[in-house]
Amino acid sequence: MKNDKPFSFSYIRAPLLIIAVNTAVFFYLTGMSPGAEMFRRLVLSPHNLLDNGRVWCVLTSGFLHKNIMHLFFNSLGIFIFGCVVEHRFGFMKTLMIYIGALVISMAISFGIYTFILNKNVALIGASGALMGLISVAVLSDPFLITYETLLPVPVMLKGWMFLYADVKGLLGGEADGVSHIAHLAGFLSITFIVYFLDRDDRRRIGKGFLINVFSFALFLALNYHFNMINA
Numbered sequence: 001m002k003n004d005k006p007f008s009f010s011y012i013r014a015p016l017l018i019i020a021v022n023t024a025v026f027f028y029l030t031g032m033s034p035g036a037e038m039f040r041r042l043v044l045s046p047h048n049l050l051d052n053g054r055v056w057c058v059l060t061s062g063f064l065h066k067n068i069m070h071l072f073f074n075s076l077g078i079f080i081f082g083c084v085v086e087h088r089f090g091f092m093k094t095l096m097i098y099i100g101a102l103v104i105s106m107a108i109s110f111g112i113y114t115f116i117l118n119k120n121v122a123l124i125g126a127s128g129a130l131m132g133l134i135s136v137a138v139l140s141d142p143f144l145i146t147y148e149t150l151l152p153v154p155v156m157l158k159g160w161m162f163l164y165a166d167v168k169g170l171l172g173g174e175a176d177g178v179s180h181i182a183h184l185a186g187f188l189s190i191t192f193i194v195y196f197l198d199r200d201d202r203r204r205i206g207k208g209f210l211i212n213v214f215s216f217a218l219f220l221a222l223n224y225h226f227n228m229i230n231a
Helices: 013-031 035-042 046-051 057-063 068-089 091-116 127-140 155-171 180-188 190-196 199-230
Strands: none
Touching (some): 013 035, 013 057, 013 091, 035 057, 046 057, 068 091, 068 127, 091 180, 127 190, 155 180
């Protein structure tokens, strides 16, 4: 449903619910004695999915976090960008976008690591789903200004910064221990999710995509121009 009301952080139901579930799972598993064994059963890994047929781990792995800082930074991003998405798409669609991005990013990255790179990798965390929220926010409201940082920065620019960091991390061989493949798969998940949105939503996202492409091309042209002047 179209929402042209001014943005505010009053659209918090979906991000707060997601954060609450992630937080509850984290403290439940760290606070109970058999938590380590349950954690291993919920992780997306070749052992769980291929050897034991635990297909649910494609979903459950997205609610697992390795430590409190991992949970905190994912929660912060979910709150910021989840509010932007809920402002535009509402509560239920925001949850659908989040879960869709989670499953798609986990499935794609698992396939790449396991069948293309031949790596035995265990995937956890909400980062792929978060990147899906960022992608939708960037495409649906590229010029939206939020004020959770010291400087008012358009959502589009924030998305570019995340995307740049993940491309750089991937080209660096993921030496930082972060699954940048899962992150990028989360960004790309909108190409699948968009087909489950209505016509107005698809039109808005398509328009946002063109705005991003044009803006990025303009940025590259200006950067090249100033580099030539200063050469």
